Amino acid sequence: MNSDKNYKKVSHVVLTSHTNQVYKEVFPIHWGASDPMQRGPIIATISDKSHRNAIGTHSGSYTVYRALSIAAGHFPVDHKADLANTEATNPIGPYDSWKDPEKIVSLDPWGAMINEHFLDLIRSGIDIRPTIAVTQARLHIPEIREAIDAGRLPIDGKIVSQAKDIKTTKVAIEPVWYLPGIAKRFGLSEGDLRKILFQETGGMFPELVTRPDLKILLPPIGSTTAYIFGDLKDLADPSVELTCRVHDECNGSDVFGSDICTCRPYLTHGIEDAARTAQKGGVGLVVYFRKEGRALGEVTKFLVYNARKRQKGGDSAATYFMRTECVAGVEDARFQELMPDVLHYFGVKKIHNLHSMSNMKYDAIVNSGIEVVNRISIPEDLVPADAQVEIEAKKAAGYFTQGEVKKDKKLEKVKGRKLDE
Numbered sequence: 001m002n003s004d005k006n007y008k009k010v011s012h013v014v015l016t017s018h019t020n021q022v023y024k025e026v027f028p029i030h031w032g033a034s035d036p037m038q039r040g041p042i043i044a045t046i047s048d049k050s051h052r053n054a055i056g057t058h059s060g061s062y063t064v065y066r067a068l069s070i071a072a073g074h075f076p077v078d079h080k081a082d083l084a085n086t087e088a089t090n091p092i093g094p095y096d097s098w099k100d101p102e103k104i105v106s107l108d109p110w111g112a113m114i115n116e117h118f119l120d121l122i123r124s125g126i127d128i129r130p131t132i133a134v135t136q137a138r139l140h141i142p143e144i145r146e147a148i149d150a151g152r153l154p155i156d157g158k159i160v161s162q163a164k165d166i167k168t169t170k171v172a173i174e175p176v177w178y179l180p181g182i183a184k185r186f187g188l189s190e191g192d193l194r195k196i197l198f199q200e201t202g203g204m205f206p207e208l209v210t211r212p213d214l215k216i217l218l219p220p221i222g223s224t225t226a227y228i229f230g231d232l233k234d235l236a237d238p239s240v241e242l243t244c245r246v247h248d249e250c251n252g253s254d255v256f257g258s259d260i261c262t263c264r265p266y267l268t269h270g271i272e273d274a275a276r277t278a279q280k281g282g283v284g285l286v287v288y289f290r291k292e293g294r295a296l297g298e299v300t301k302f303l304v305y306n307a308r309k310r311q312k313g314g315d316s317a318a319t320y321f322m323r324t325e326c327v328a329g330v331e332d333a334r335f336q337e338l339m340p341d342v343l344h345y346f347g348v349k350k351i352h353n354l355h356s357m358s359n360m361k362y363d364a365i366v367n368s369g370i371e372v373v374n375r376i377s378i379p380e381d382l383v384p385a386d387a388q389v390e391i392e393a394k395k396a397a398g399y400f401t402q403g404e405v406k407k408d409k410k411l412e413k414v415k416g417r418k419l420d421e
């Protein structure tokens, strides 16, 4: 450890929340302005605090790891990013939705075009970073390989390759919150929102309450990733068939194949259908949100699993939501109100096939002005045995389904495995 040598700043700490340290905003933000220069770049650099017009720093939750790396002497304190050749592989927008200060409030639609719009400022020494990156990839997924082998996804050399993988454009999006817009979305005053965010994070960002002039927060939360199959530009064309899955992270199922829920089968089914739509001349979109365990986290989630399986009578669809609420305080902390922002970023106006049974997601999308034609529930044969409890409980609670909704005695009979089985 040689942190003293590398981290010279450690000797004195500048509190930007101090009244004598309130800087006149060099680059004011006019959220929703149609011209990116007029809107203003988001500047969250810590190398020159006087340039900052945002609270928080880049990289979401990883900002803490970066700090640790600097503390350990592994990371140069004054590193300036060399952004040569990092430009997006596919252009996105601008769309009308970018110019509406209320349509998008949780990401920066100009965040992938830093080099195009703010190059002069960057050259003059302002540390402006992209908050969105766009690249291309091929996906190797066992379930997709099965779909190809079964003839459900033909090899066409365009979407599905000879190697049985699928081509995709992927877009990583960091959260950039416009606080007045977030407050309005939740029906709060901006002051109340700032105060609660400050208090409930243990006072992490004092500027939330001391710097009302700073309207942007880069919250230390997970990012969002969009996977597009077909031509990205078609997402904004309502006449092109769009198949879409909006998926909230579930590490246990998505990555490890844990069978207590339907997350991975629903995700891979969504990817398969999105790719198939692209093969038919449409476009597919799968959006992955880092909102593990209904945004309650994995520790809470595993506690709930135990509480469900140890309760009197065992794990039952009839008591599924109640057990979550007992442990977590709420059934669900995901608040889908911010989710449609990413759809508006891509200019989506109409979703022909929405892969989701969640009414919260459906309502949020429709209330944000996007038309939904068909809702697609997970096919029965893809539901793992132990996930019957979850799926039947959700259907009974009003989640969308084309199938039967079990009630009362029938619902009570839907049981999960015991803990040690």
Ligand SMILES: [Zn+2]
Pocket (backbone or CB within 6 Å): 250, 253, 254, 261, 262, 263, 264
């Ligand atoms: Zn899950």
